[in-house]
Amino acid sequence: MSRNKYPEETRQLIIDVSTKLFMENGYEKTSLQDIINHLGGLTKGAIYHHFKSKEEILYAVVTHICNGNIPIMVAIRDDKSLTGKERLEKMFAVSLQNPKQKDVFAVTPNLLDNPTFLSYYIKMVVSDTVPYYIVPVIKAGVADGSIKTEYPEELSDLIMFLSDVWLNPLIFQMSTEQLVKKAKLLNQLLHPFGIQVLSEDLIMRLAQFQTFTEIK
Amino acid sequence: MSRNKYPEETRQLIIDVSTKLFMENGYEKTSLQDIINHLGGLTKGAIYHHFKSKEEILYAVVTHICNGNIPIMVAIRDDKSLTGKERLEKMFAVSLQNPKQKDVFAVTPNLLDNPTFLSYYIKMVVSDTVPYYIVPVIKAGVADGSIKTEYPEELSDLIMFLSDVWLNPLIFQMSTEQLVKKAKLLNQLLHPFGIQVLSEDLIMRLAQFQTFTEIK
DNA sequence: GGACATATACATACCATTGGTATGTATAAT
DNA sequence: ATTATACATACCAATGGTATGTATATGTCC
Numbered sequence: 001m002s003r004n005k006y007p008e009e010t011r012q013l014i015i016d017v018s019t020k021l022f023m024e025n026g027y028e029k030t031s032l033q034d035i036i037n038h039l040g041g042l043t044k045g046a047i048y049h050h051f052k053s054k055e056e057i058l059y060a061v062v063t064h065i066c067n068g069n070i071p072i073m074v075a076i077r078d079d080k081s082l083t084g085k086e087r088l089e090k091m092f093a094v095s096l097q098n099p100k101q102k103d104v105f106a107v108t109p110n111l112l113d114n115p116t117f118l119s120y121y122i123k124m125v126v127s128d129t130v131p132y133y134i135v136p137v138i139k140a141g142v143a144d145g146s147i148k149t150e151y152p153e154e155l156s157d158l159i160m161f162l163s164d165v166w167l168n169p170l171i172f173q174m175s176t177e178q179l180v181k182k183a184k185l186l187n188q189l190l191h192p193f194g195i196q197v198l199s200e201d202l203i204m205r206l207a208q209f210q211t212f213t214e215i216k
Numbered sequence: 217m218s219r220n221k222y223p224e225e226t227r228q229l230i231i232d233v234s235t236k237l238f239m240e241n242g243y244e245k246t247s248l249q250d251i252i253n254h255l256g257g258l259t260k261g262a263i264y265h266h267f268k269s270k271e272e273i274l275y276a277v278v279t280h281i282c283n284g285n286i287p288i289m290v291a292i293r294d295d296k297s298l299t300g301k302e303r304l305e306k307m308f309a310v311s312l313q314n315p316k317q318k319d320v321f322a323v324t325p326n327l328l329d330n331p332t333f334l335s336y337y338i339k340m341v342v343s344d345t346v347p348y349y350i351v352p353v354i355k356a357g358v359a360d361g362s363i364k365t366e367y368p369e370e371l372s373d374l375i376m377f378l379s380d381v382w383l384n385p386l387i388f389q390m391s392t393e394q395l396v397k398k399a400k401l402l403n404q405l406l407h408p409f410g411i412q413v414l415s416e417d418l419i420m421r422l423a424q425f426q427t428f429t430e431i432k
Numbered sequence: 433g434g435a436c437a438t439a440t441a442c443a444t445a446c447c448a449t450t451g452g453t454a455t456g457t458a459t460a461a462t
Numbered sequence: 463a464t465t466a467t468a469c470a471t472a473c474c475a476a477t478g479g480t481a482t483g484t485a486t487a488t489g490t491c492c
Contacts, residue, residue: 115335
């Protein structure tokens, strides 16, 4: 293959192929050769032209995944017509409505068996999602009285961590009933702060996704 | 080196050396050669006689770490003179009093940069610590009325996860004040269930450990 | 707009290191 | 004396990474 007029396409191809392989087979168990084999003629030279290491590919992959929802999240975050509490709840509703989620759930094995990927994901959530999307909304909620806490930053951290990690069937496999129990417990926990991130409806939706991952 | 009369010593040496290297430099960044170099004359043959893979060494390492507290934990778990709530709180107190902790804190960098190690650790906590130590105590607490919840298993999971992962300065670096805030928030969260795993005293102690890890 | 120079987008060839294995050997146990 | 164990030694393919080569796109000057 000779050089591409639009190198961004090549870069994106590498990211897409790597995303699939990293998610399905794990980061460690995916070799550069595996990636090359799915690149349709491109070679290692192409990869190392666009990325300086295998880890940098992973960084790009996780970034790409997390950036998918950004425009919507920004819109919700800055929607002054809603209270902080309402914005937070809408964020959770939207991220669970994302139709792509379904495919992801179907092919991804336990992320605890994909530790490097999981670590990068958690780092991204902690350093990006929490400060840029959750904290502002929680603080808005505190200001408008819809959320009650003395520790808005820490509460943001906690909510994101519980919902995105602890309650994540991709990380901890569990039966549907266990997932529902966890979700209800989470609701109980957050009730004193005025927050209910997971409505009955959302719990049902989550349970549906989860069915793909369930161990029978 | 010729064969050892007490092969268990050799096995333990490999575990000890690997523990140090895995914790200080990370699992991925520690090569078998690194381990061999610290074995004082033993070679790869010794390693592969006692362990069938590098990952099995990690498994042994994490198991060894987690098994350190077992006798005490069993004693607390089965101490009928205490309520469930009291037993749970004592477990946390004891595990934070463990003097070894201090050394660990001093040399271990962020565990999120040691993802395979962290994953094994979390798996061990979820599959061992929670069902064998936390769940029985929480259930005892529900039975004796000292703890109130409809979801004892899920609450056990949650408590262990929050205190051992979310609040762990080895996993998430944070300032001392942030750690204190997180701990107080955790107390607020668990208050409706009748639980206070971290007393003011314990928070102070935790903060002390944390000083070693703190980013200045 | 055509010619030339440069920068870019790859391909190719090569490398040390890695985790792992097959086999050999000396010593402890029986 | 025989066997089983606890190692040592020698070897392997595959891995992530690099150095270098080459063709094409792009910018520039006239």
